[in-house]
Amino acid sequence: MWQEGFKEDIKLTGYIAIIIGFASLIIAFLGEGGVISALFQWTAALIVFGGTTGATMLAFPISQLKKIGKILKVAFSNKDKDLPTLILYFKDLAFKTRKNGLLSIEGEITADDKMNPFIKKGLQMIVDGVEPQAVREILELEADMTAERHRSGYAIFEAAGGTAPTMGIVGTVLGLVHVLGGLASSSPDKLGESVSSAFLATLYGLSSANLIFLPIGARLKNIDKLEQAEQNLIIEAILLIQEGVNPNTLAEKLKGFLNKQELVKYEELDKKVEA
DSSP, X not given: XXXXXXXXXXXXXXXXXXXXXXXXXXXXXXXXXXXXXXXXOHHHHIIIIIXXXXXXXXXXXXXXXXXXXXXHHHHHHOOOOOHHHHHHHHHHHHHHHHHHOGGGGHHHHHHOTTSOHHHHHHHHHHHTTOOHHHHHHHHHHHHHHHHHHHHHHHHHHHHHHHHHHHHHHHHHHHHHHHHHHTTTTSOHHHHHHHHHHHTHHHHHHHHHIIIIIHHHHHHHHHHHHHHHHHHHHHHHHHHHHHHTOOHHHHHHHHGGXXXXXXXXXXXXXXXXXXX
8 A cells, every 4th residue: 555655764863853962962071071970950950841841831721731732742753755656546546446436445545544534535525526616615624723733832842942942041040049149148159150050041942942852843734745745746646537538648648746856756666656
């Protein structure tokens, strides 16, 4: 099945990316002669992450925040889109329907539990004889709703990414207020340590924003973009099949959705199928 085709282990690469980002900071810090224990302070972490969580909760309804787990699952487990294989799938389907009629694929639609629900819905509608304009409107509405869910997901991480650095500055200011307030009674040898601790909040805010929140938001945006392209291709393919377009013409039209690398892959796969 085309759904089982080549895909990147996006979950693994996501974890590796986060590890590389934080490991680079820590290794560089140790390389400068720093001590790793100096990077950990629970009060700074509480200000940054507690403050960021509070601000994000204020900005978004709780019903939306409850979906964080599902949103992260999408970010780290969403499989890569294989548009060339998808086009070949629809090309083969077009051959079947032109030869045996639209009703010939009804059994295939019902029996295949692994079929993309969006494709299954579209194919079922054309088998049931729904008007082409209605098919387009229904599928486009579902695609828009999916995109809206994605937008609400990455908006949460973008908001957190914008808040975290500010909370880091707030934490640093609070730390400096404490340091300067006790300046007269503090011993000079402990002053540097106190000031460095105050700046940990800024470090937490900047690093979490630029290595976690904003990258995850950008990742979700990219996933949304790829899914929109896939759904647009599916809508056009289903309508072309309903119209009874020649399979080769269908493939040529759908190739407009592919970039150069995908075009090369499509040509290679198409040659293998014809062979």
